[in-house]
Amino acid sequence: xxxxxxxxxxxxxxxxxxxxxxxxxxxxxxxxxxxxxxxxxxxxxxxxxxxxxxxxxxxxxxxxxxxxxxxxxxxxxxxxxxxxxxxxxxxxxxxxxxxxxxxxxxxxxxxxxxxxxxxxxxxxxxxxxxxxxxxxxxxxxxxxxxxxxxxxxxxxxxxxxxxxxxxxxxxxxxxxxxxxxxxxxxxxxxxxxxxxxxxxxxxxxxxxxxxxxxxxxxxxxxxxxxxxxxxxxxxxxxxxxxxxxxxxxxxxxxxxxxxxxxxxxxxxxxxxxxxxxxxxxxxxxxxxxxxxxxxxxxxxxxxxxxxxxxxxxxxxxxxxxxxxxxxxxxxxxxxxxxxxxxxxxxxxxxxxxxxxxxxxxxxxxxxxxxxxxxxxxxxxxxxxxxxxxxxxxxxxxxxxxxxxxxxxxxxxxxxxxxxxxxxxxxxxxxxxxxxxxxxxxxxxxxxxxxxxxxxxxxxxxxxxxxxxxxxxxxxxxxxxxxxxxxxxxxxxxxxxxxxxxxxx
Numbered sequence: 001x002x003x004x005x006x007x008x009x010x011x012x013x014x015x016x017x018x019x020x021x022x023x024x025x026x027x028x029x030x031x032x033x034x035x036x037x038x039x040x041x042x043x044x045x046x047x048x049x050x051x052x053x054x055x056x057x058x059x060x061x062x063x064x065x066x067x068x069x070x071x072x073x074x075x076x077x078x079x080x081x082x083x084x085x086x087x088x089x090x091x092x093x094x095x096x097x098x099x100x101x102x103x104x105x106x107x108x109x110x111x112x113x114x115x116x117x118x119x120x121x122x123x124x125x126x127x128x129x130x131x132x133x134x135x136x137x138x139x140x141x142x143x144x145x146x147x148x149x150x151x152x153x154x155x156x157x158x159x160x161x162x163x164x165x166x167x168x169x170x171x172x173x174x175x176x177x178x179x180x181x182x183x184x185x186x187x188x189x190x191x192x193x194x195x196x197x198x199x200x201x202x203x204x205x206x207x208x209x210x211x212x213x214x215x216x217x218x219x220x221x222x223x224x225x226x227x228x229x230x231x232x233x234x235x236x237x238x239x240x241x242x243x244x245x246x247x248x249x250x251x252x253x254x255x256x257x258x259x260x261x262x263x264x265x266x267x268x269x270x271x272x273x274x275x276x277x278x279x280x281x282x283x284x285x286x287x288x289x290x291x292x293x294x295x296x297x298x299x300x301x302x303x304x305x306x307x308x309x310x311x312x313x314x315x316x317x318x319x320x321x322x323x324x325x326x327x328x329x330x331x332x333x334x335x336x337x338x339x340x341x342x343x344x345x346x347x348x349x350x351x352x353x354x355x356x357x358x359x360x361x362x363x364x365x366x367x368x369x370x371x372x373x374x375x376x377x378x379x380x381x382x383x384x385x386x387x388x389x390x391x392x393x394x395x396x397x398x399x400x401x402x403x404x405x406x407x408x409x410x411x412x413x414x415x416x417x418x419x420x421x422x423x424x425x426x427x428x429x430x431x432x433x434x435x436x437x438x439x440x441x442x443x444x445x446x447x448x449x450x451x452x453x454x455x456x457x458x459x460x461x462x463x464x465x466x467x468x469x470x471x472x473x474x475x476x477x478x479x480x481x482x483x484x485x486x487x488x489x490x491x492x493x494x495x496x497x498x499x500x501x502x503x504x
Contacts, residue, residue: 072115082101083098167197209237304330308338391425400433453499
């Protein structure tokens with residue numbers, strides 16, 4: 001209850017108390033202040049009592065929570081969905097990600113995680129260079145024991161599950177470490193690591209030999225036989241580990257002569273590929289047409305990713321023979337991804353190859369796709385540029401009548417000038433694919449909207465169209481709108497108008 005006061009009428013006004021009124025004011029608020037202090041103490045006591053009771057209730061509620069009744073196998077299934085989602089779906093040896101992260105939550109989660117083999121059936125192994133402050137002796141003593149023991153425990157926890165292994169090695173060891181190694185020798189830690197992994201070869205399902213894995217790293221694969229890798233289905237060959245260096249992969253001449261391919265001194269990994277009985281998915285980077293001549297049963301492959309580097313050998317400057325070779329040898333392919341660069345050259349026109357098995361095709365082509373000889377430097381307004389004839393020939397090699405999905409990447413924008421061809425280079429490929437339903441074009445800005453609309457009308461079964469601008473990895477895309485004839489929105493508007501006109 002609020003006490004009575006003679007100052008009630010002047011509260012919240014500009015009244016200035018007199019000297020004799022100040023003492024009266026102090027006496028009036030003494031009793032209410034004491035009451036407020038006692039109430040605050042009571043509130044604090046009640047809040048502490050409420051918090052104590054709430055903790056009691058929450059603790060008993062937690063015992064009855066539904067998740068406590070979940071069996072361990074359900075928790076294990078949930079934990080599997082916490083694994084990293086990357087290209088190979090491989091886990092990394094770090095406590096910042098599953099499965100190691102799950103072992104740090106509580107004792108129950110740690111026990112469930114350690115007893116769920118699916119969480120440990122994939123691993124990415126990165127053998128990096130040692131810091132400059134460490135000596136060779138310290139590396140051998142500290143790194144070798146820790147890495148080998150950790151990988152061994154990881155693989156033991158996988159039980160009998162099929163394994164997905166990703167291996168990556170630093171390309172160039174430090175000069176001080178190189179002095180202790182012969183040119184074709186192998187550091188002891190990595191040699192023991194490869195021996196450890198080969199011991200689990202009977203459970204390999206996916207194997208990725210990433211960047212930096214050279215020929216002397218692969219010698220542990222030489223002693224494997226067909227019976228040692230019964231489950232291996234997918235192999236990834238990283239940057240220059242199998243394809244470009246003479247010390248890592250024997251490349252027979254393009255005339256088809258395979259003499260010496262089985263020589264283990266030159267081809268430890270190529271011989272290994274030929275021994276895999278269940279191989280159906282192969283991913284190769286920076287290869288040559290000679291790579292396609294190794295004694296591998298190419299006809300059994302159902303998925304192939306091939307990065308052709310035309311600069312690897314001076315005699316191979318054009319990707320058409322590569323595409324034709326793949327079409328002729330890989331007759332069972334369902335999915336093909338080909339990365340290459342078109343380089344101007346005198347490659348003859350090749351008759352199209354019928355490829356009835358192909359269902360999904362990705363062609364990532366870069367280089368000089370447009371003919372700059374038509375460009376007049378004196379013109380204030382840049383003109384559209386036609387495609388080179390050899391670019392058109394490239395897309396005419398394949399005749400895939402059962403193709404369902406097609407992805408095309410056409411390179412960079414070529415200084416903002418779209419192409420003005422009456423017929424686009426891939427128009428023939430689309431016309432030969434009557435069942436095509438999904439089309440994705442990356443770098444569509446270099447296409448003429450009217451020509452592209454005519455190309456789309458030649459695919460009546462098309463249900464999905466995705467247009468993306470080109471992307472330059474590792475570099476910021478510079479916005480140079482003053483050099484582009486049309487903005488993306490204007491280009492799409494022109495395409496829709498053209499489709500309406502041609503459709504009517």
